[in-house]
Amino acid sequence: MxxxxxxxxxxxxxxxxxxxxxxxxSARPATRAERRLYENI
Known part of the structure; x- marks a missing residue:
């Protein structure tokens, strides 16, 4: 993933x-929580 x-x-x-x-x-828009996790990497 x-x-x-x-x-x-x-x-x-x-x-x-x-x-x-x-x-x-599959592909879908990231949720708000997933966006936050991605931005903190």
Missing amino acids: DIVYSISRLLLVVHTERSPRIRVI
Whole structure:
């Protein structure tokens, strides 16, 4: 699971790595609490 920026939006992305590709399982906007955690890293 990662938190990433996508054109000024912070997204929570769940993915799996299957050589040689990365497969996105789901993506959604990060919650306020998740944004705070990301900004404090």
